[in-house]
Amino acid sequence: MNRQYPTSRLRRARSANFARRLVRETTLNADDLILPVFVIEGENRTESIDSMPGVQRMSIDLLVNKAQRLVELGIPAIALFPVVGENKKSLSADEAYNPDGLAQRAVRAIKAATPELGVITDVALDPFTSHGQDGLLNEQGYVMNDETVEVLVKQALSHAEAGADIVAPSDMMDGRIAQIRAGLEIEGYVNTQILAYSAKYASAFYGPFRDAVGSASNLAGADKYTYQMDPANGDESLHEVRLDIDEGADYVMVKPGMPYLDIVRRVKETFQMPTFVYQVSGEYAMLKAAAQNGWLNEQDSVLEALMSIKRAGANAILTYYAEDVANWLSTK
Numbered sequence: 001m002n003r004q005y006p007t008s009r010l011r012r013a014r015s016a017n018f019a020r021r022l023v024r025e026t027t028l029n030a031d032d033l034i035l036p037v038f039v040i041e042g043e044n045r046t047e048s049i050d051s052m053p054g055v056q057r058m059s060i061d062l063l064v065n066k067a068q069r070l071v072e073l074g075i076p077a078i079a080l081f082p083v084v085g086e087n088k089k090s091l092s093a094d095e096a097y098n099p100d101g102l103a104q105r106a107v108r109a110i111k112a113a114t115p116e117l118g119v120i121t122d123v124a125l126d127p128f129t130s131h132g133q134d135g136l137l138n139e140q141g142y143v144m145n146d147e148t149v150e151v152l153v154k155q156a157l158s159h160a161e162a163g164a165d166i167v168a169p170s171d172m173m174d175g176r177i178a179q180i181r182a183g184l185e186i187e188g189y190v191n192t193q194i195l196a197y198s199a200k201y202a203s204a205f206y207g208p209f210r211d212a213v214g215s216a217s218n219l220a221g222a223d224k225y226t227y228q229m230d231p232a233n234g235d236e237s238l239h240e241v242r243l244d245i246d247e248g249a250d251y252v253m254v255k256p257g258m259p260y261l262d263i264v265r266r267v268k269e270t271f272q273m274p275t276f277v278y279q280v281s282g283e284y285a286m287l288k289a290a291a292q293n294g295w296l297n298e299q300d301s302v303l304e305a306l307m308s309i310k311r312a313g314a315n316a317i318l319t320y321y322a323e324d325v326a327n328w329l330s331t332k
């Protein structure tokens, strides 16, 4: 009797830890991570966020301590999201480019204490508009493109002036990368980098973030469908990315992460650009909630989710888990 043997036994290379390590195609380490943080006024202050257990808004002094820890853990960069009081919000969002605003002061403090940590700022008006939209409204309530871009340029310049390494427009207005790049060049900020939120979808997964920055109540059920991308569209993301590259983006971003891994792959394969992915607040909340219920093993599922984002083509990942992950990886 002639026994049939498989010609290939893929299990051989899985049979021992040494072999699994040798054939591993994708790696995840602290160098891949960016921590998004929420900044508030005051001293020695933290606030918890109901829909993001484990994430806290914090005052600048505490943020500086956090920045020091990130450097020790080998995390290359931090992304700042200011949370200001209602008294700083208006229809014109002037606070966005206040040279002494919360974000601008946070940048200065972090760059002074930890100059080696990359500081990324959010260029968008939603923290500063009384209606929670990312831009200025006309009388019909439509977000005006070119008028908004003018304010975004001022905001980006105020961040660069404060010392931001990377300005990251997350607003999805047309043509803003070109205008911001031109503004930076004219003012001499030739080395200030631009991370373009290029393929940013109108996603339900931003819900907890809007709680965190306090824009959810201001939005009062309104949506962002006239500027963020339709989740049904893939080809359009390539068009967006192409424009941003042509307009001078140094890095492009796909957001959210796990529901959009096909987009990540297509963007990476089409453009071979440094491609960042934002594992957004809703992705964090899902993982955290399941973990807190004992339904998922937190460490294993978070590492798998982030590895999948890297496998899809991401060069770096913004994740609220950045600090945890760097800790886990350093003890693995």
Ligand code: PBG
Binding pocket: 122, 124, 125, 126, 134, 170, 171, 205, 206, 207, 208, 209, 210, 224, 279, 280, 281, 282
């Ligand atoms: C707004 C902004 C959003 C996020 C980052 N910048 C939310 C939105 O577009 O409404 C979402 C991040 C997250 O959900 O973690 N400019």
